[in-house]
Amino acid sequence: MSTAAAAPVKTMPEHHYLNATYGIRSWLLTVDHKRIALLYLASVTFFFFIGGFFAMMIRLHLLTPSGYLLSADTYNRMFTMHGVAMIFFFLIPSIPAVLGNFLIPLMIGAKDLAFPKINLLSWYVYVVGGAFTLYSMVSGGLDTGWTFYTPLSTVYSNSAVAPAVVGIFITGFSSILTGLNFLVTIHTMRAPGMTWFRLPMFVWAHYATSIVMILGTPVIAITLALAGMERLFGLGFFNPAMGGDPILFQHLFWFYSHPAVYIMILPAMGVISELIPTFARKQLFGYHFVAAASLAIAVIGFLVWTHHMFLTGQSTYAALVFSFLTFLVAIPSAVKTFNWVATLYGGSISFDTPMLYAFGFLGLFLIGGLTGLFLGCLGTDIHIHDTYFVVAHFHYIMVGGAIMGYLGGLHFWWPKMTGRMYPEWLARISALILFVGFNLTFFPQFLLGYLGMPRRYHVYPPEFQVYNVMSTAGASILAIGYLLPMIYLTWAAFCGKVAGDNPWPATGLEWKTQSPPLTENFEVTPVVTWEPYDFHNRPDLGLDAVAANGVVPAHGDD
Amino acid sequence: MSEQEHSEHIVPPATYLAIILTLLFLTGTTIWAAFVNLGRFNIVVALAIATLKATLVVLFFMHAKYSPKRTKLIILAGIFWLALLLGMTLSDYITRVDYRGVRFPISQVSQQLPAQRG
Amino acid sequence: MHRTGELYGQFKTLEQQKESATLGMWIFLITEVMFFGGIMLAYALNRHVYFPAFAAGSNTLSLKLGGFNTVVLLASSFTMAVAVWSSQVGKKTLISIFLLLTITLGFVFFGVKYVEYSQKFHHHLVPGKKFDIFYCVNNPAGCPDVDAPELMEESKLLDEAKAADPDLNAHAQLYYSAYFGMTGLHALHMVIGAGLLFWLLKGSLAGRFTPQWNTPVDLVGLYWHFVDIVWIYLFPLLYLIDRHK
């Protein structure tokens, strides 16, 4: 698409949050939600690298049936630390603490979150928790699996369980504080005219996520505290040798950890709900349903946790109920998916990078969600429980869904965050590499699991080698797919083309201020008079002027 | 600021006094009830009295009675989620039957397991 | 920066500021409910399975001390409520007086708790290798604070419980895990609350709380009452199991 040659040269605004103050102190003591978001961005990226390193070790080791790289013990440590780093320190904070932190006040027209200092505190809490966990990783490692099942974690393991448990316990509070801050902010800080049903879906998604954070996280905190005290002081709740019950630990653990998977996916769904209308140039189909589906997922997500424990000898009746509820939770997820597809229908779609990620999300989340139903079905779960099928399932959701959403969001809002545009073609190519690498890594794992390869073993029968080699090959492609955006996004933050206030253009309030925004976000508090994702009654976007008979598609780099 | 003043309901200390006296009375009642053999209903009575006391504290000391609907909703949500955690987990245990048809608690396997760190 | 009720930058009105703070506090209290919920669940399950051991364990607690502490804590909630009232009506000296009373009652509670804990420690009732629920019965000399009739009764109780549950010592340990876990967490919350009360006292002595601005008093009050509620449940759950024997 060509723009008129007379288009003015865009320049960076003179004052913005990035150049408001200088020096390391101005960052470490900042209470600006945008800077805190960047602090989070740096720290979750750090943990992503650590987790990624462990992942590469796992995949390299599994290249041959007998495993050539690591000892059995080290292998156990690798997959455990991979899970801990990725789940607790990357995925859970990723979208909420980075994009959510940055965008929620902007999207609702507020100057900041309700409690800026608590926001900063939450980052420090995260860092302290991360430090404990890193300490565990370097001082003997951790070999209990990210699930910390007892009595392995409390009695038998001789790896550094205690510091890891303490670290995750602490980090939990960072997530609680973030959730609390979001809830209060969304309730009390909306700009005039920003009614509940004018909120961007991203905000709704974070509202639902925050509910899960504040109701679920305290339970994992007390659970890990009890497990920790059991290891250190010999409390007996989870120790069968003392009459305690390890299954109780699993109940408590999954009461949080199943909802936690929605902490990871709901924000990604929120991102997708922003991307699709913007790049299809259509109002989000069924706004109220999508919002309600977020809340429904948050609530029903709390009612399904024992589907992780079908094979522990739990009551058959309970299993039946929980299996049924597991099927129920798929409904709101499906509602969302159908609504996104319906939004696409008849839209004028453009294939900018964020949209490529959104498409990736749609397909991969679909596969991930549907295989979840295989697992939630009592009969089939007996066959595929604790196999690579489960591994593939949750990677389709967490990597294919959540990380695709995260990257799509990062690309979409990068011009807002940094004021600069990334190189579009390179970005499109890496999105493609990522998609291919991802499927090559994880699709064979469905087959492996279905054929019976158990998870968490460091050797496997030779007939499984083909799929494992494919998976490892895919993982190396995937690694490139992650490294590329990391590099060009960093480059673009300093040297990219100046983006302007609203490069796509998109409809949200965050685009009504300059890029990068001022420290106080808006010069005057905006007043909202339009409906969400409405491209037609928005002369300020300049769309109707260009194409009188319809809305022009989005454009990025040109 | 004047708006803020009349949005806030001020509970007089006399009400507080009445509440604390009721609470102390209920504490006496619960101790007394514990010494009466009610079989399995002892716990029911104890929890009922505790819940009554907690309700008084929430409604009056914590002003929930005079708070906006939203606050009440939050309190109810908290109670509901606590009930989910306790109720749904225990529902697994109390409906467990092992292959011999024995109800939970199923005979302990505990004694055979080694107690020490391996 | 001293908080004398000025408006923080992110808010537009004081009313909005107060509303946000109160909402935040309530949400925080809900997370606390779930936090205690986890250990309540462990308690409920184990009590269900090992009732004789739990009853025996409960009967080794001192009802006098527990009951006394219940009264103390309820009273402290009352004084806290009055402190909040004083701040609402602008009686500045009364705020300080009632805060001080609340703190004092809190410390009385700690004192009694300390006595209880140290007793349990001397009686070998702390979970761990040395745990022995028969310790006092077998070594009356080691428990000088328990008199003979009490010991007789305890011995009878424990024998009965042992008959019902041969593994009494292990399972009584679970009771004591619950006892120390729950009261310990509760006490930790009280310590935090006491710290907050001192901070309030400092503010009130400086005359900072007015009818227009008393949010901190209000919020710490909410927290303190919540901690009281936890105890309202802990008392019957821990001290009053099967007392009628």
Ligand code: HEM
């Ligand atoms: C449609 C919704 C979903 C359904 C029906 C579903 C179902 C299941 C079931 C039944 C299992 C247990 C399998 C087994 O161990 O035998 C499972 C495992 C898992 N799921 Fe899902 N799931 C869904 C969505 C998600 C989402 C959104 C995520 C993450 C963002 C996720 C992450 C996981 C993880 C991490 C595990 C494995 C945990 C472990 O054992 O280490 N799932 N899923």
Ligand SMILES: [Cu+2]
């Ligand atoms: Cu699950």
